[in-house]
Amino acid sequence: MTSSRTGGGRREQTRQKLFVAAQQLIAEQGFSATSVDEIAERAGVAKGTVYYNFKSKNELFEELLRHGVGLLTAALREASAAHPDAPIDQLDAMIREGLAFIEQYRAFARLLLSELWRTNRAWQNTLTLLREEAVAVVRASLDAAVASGELRADLDTGLVAAAIFGMVLVVAVDWLTFQPERSLDDVHAVLSTMVRGRLAAE
Amino acid sequence: MTSSRTGGGRREQTRQKLFVAAQQLIAEQGFSATSVDEIAERAGVAKGTVYYNFKSKNELFEELLRHGVGLLTAALREASAAHPDAPIDQLDAMIREGLAFIEQYRAFARLLLSELWRTNRAWQNTLTLLREEAVAVVRASLDAAVASGELRADLDTGLVAAAIFGMVLVVAVDWLTFQPERSLDDVHAVLSTMVRGRLAAE
DNA sequence: ATTTTTGTACTGACCAGTCAGTTCAAAAGA
DNA sequence: TCTTTTGAACTGACTGGTCAGTACAAAAAT
Numbered sequence: 013m014t015s016s017r018t019g020g021g022r023r024e025q026t027r028q029k030l031f032v033a034a035q036q037l038i039a040e041q042g043f044s045a046t047s048v049d050e051i052a053e054r055a056g057v058a059k060g061t062v063y064y065n066f067k068s069k070n071e072l073f074e075e076l077l078r079h080g081v082g083l084l085t086a087a088l089r090e091a092s093a094a095h096p097d098a099p100i101d102q103l104d105a106m107i108r109e110g111l112a113f114i115e116q117y118r119a120f121a122r123l124l125l126s127e128l129w130r131t132n133r134a135w136q137n138t139l140t141l142l143r144e145e146a147v148a149v150v151r152a153s154l155d156a157a158v159a160s161g162e163l164r165a166d167l168d169t170g171l172v173a174a175a176i177f178g179m180v181l182v183v184a185v186d187w188l189t190f191q192p193e194r195s196l197d198d199v200h201a202v203l204s205t206m207v208r209g210r211l212a213a214e
Numbered sequence: 215m216t217s218s219r220t221g222g223g224r225r226e227q228t229r230q231k232l233f234v235a236a237q238q239l240i241a242e243q244g245f246s247a248t249s250v251d252e253i254a255e256r257a258g259v260a261k262g263t264v265y266y267n268f269k270s271k272n273e274l275f276e277e278l279l280r281h282g283v284g285l286l287t288a289a290l291r292e293a294s295a296a297h298p299d300a301p302i303d304q305l306d307a308m309i310r311e312g313l314a315f316i317e318q319y320r321a322f323a324r325l326l327l328s329e330l331w332r333t334n335r336a337w338q339n340t341l342t343l344l345r346e347e348a349v350a351v352v353r354a355s356l357d358a359a360v361a362s363g364e365l366r367a368d369l370d371t372g373l374v375a376a377a378i379f380g381m382v383l384v385v386a387v388d389w390l391t392f393q394p395e396r397s398l399d400d401v402h403a404v405l406s407t408m409v410r411g412r413l414a415a416e
Numbered sequence: 417a418t419t420t421t422t423g424t425a426c427t428g429a430c431c432a433g434t435c436a437g438t439t440c441a442a443a444a445g446a
Numbered sequence: 447t448c449t450t451t452t453g454a455a456c457t458g459a460c461t462g463g464t465c466a467g468t469a470c471a472a473a474a475a476t
Binding site: 249250251261262264265270271 | 430431432433434435
């Protein structure tokens, strides 16, 4: 799986190990409280290697953010594409996919939640763009659902998309942190119900 | 207003100034990235004063959390009490009150969002208890709404309460960060609609 | 042969927490 | 009334330690 021409596989492996280590430590302690020495140690790598692969601690973190959000948006787009002509099912599938992603990459989700709404940090611009990208995927389905008459026409889809994105993120992290005994299906059912508008008694 | 026997008023003022300064800086930069020197400077106070009033940087932050969450839960309880026999209206009022609180104390809300789901930090226990308190207020209304038949009986009120709490927090902060031109009423309308189950077309 | 990693040592900046000393308003004493 | 004392509140220089980033020669992998 790594024997191609330029031999870049080894380096990529090292970068992955560093991503995983940084992810865990920053989710636990926060960015500033996590030292480069710690990251290197947890990744089983020398400190010099960190600086051979990344320009700085900041850049390591920014690339980690791009990498993670890239995976997430790809997963959302895929879930959405699985239901071409049923916008509401798209939303449902994206919620499920979002929950599954967060379950798999808990540390990343926690760190995203901690950093996404912070101001005045070096990576704020990067993060804002990434958020835009993810929210746009959700919004597209909402717009389609409005167009097809499945959702009320007076909805502010930008606001609702941001709300759904944030809600899924925060509820999933809360679930994994404080109520890990719940199943993904339980959590999905609640969120799906809210989005479908079936909280009220029938 | 501050001339009573022991003269404790001055100290309280200093503590308030420190709370405000710490709140702003930690919301912007995070706890670890914020130095005690910075907090003291922004509060217009010498560094020694911080340590005269608080045992440590950690304790200053923990007391700040307790103080802020105390205000929030008090506001929620009050909103809830304003509609004694209408659980759904209680929820609605709490959402509005939550949004208003966050609008007023943006910095605190951001910091809460950043720290609430972090693991392995010194103040985790404090924060978990505070979260429990706030979620319990929401849950009480949900339980009442289920009992009165206004919400479906098969709802997991604990999960839904956590979801609503988290959703309001994250949507409010997202609103103030990325779409500040919206009005509180817009945001309230979206959240209220979701909770009332009216997202779907009529 | 070239890229990548290692390990150790180093630097300069920054930072939490301490402490000896200062300020000042109010109480006690004259 | 005027002086002295008290003590809570505050100050800011200082200390011991930590950390991001650098340097580089030797080793390992490709």
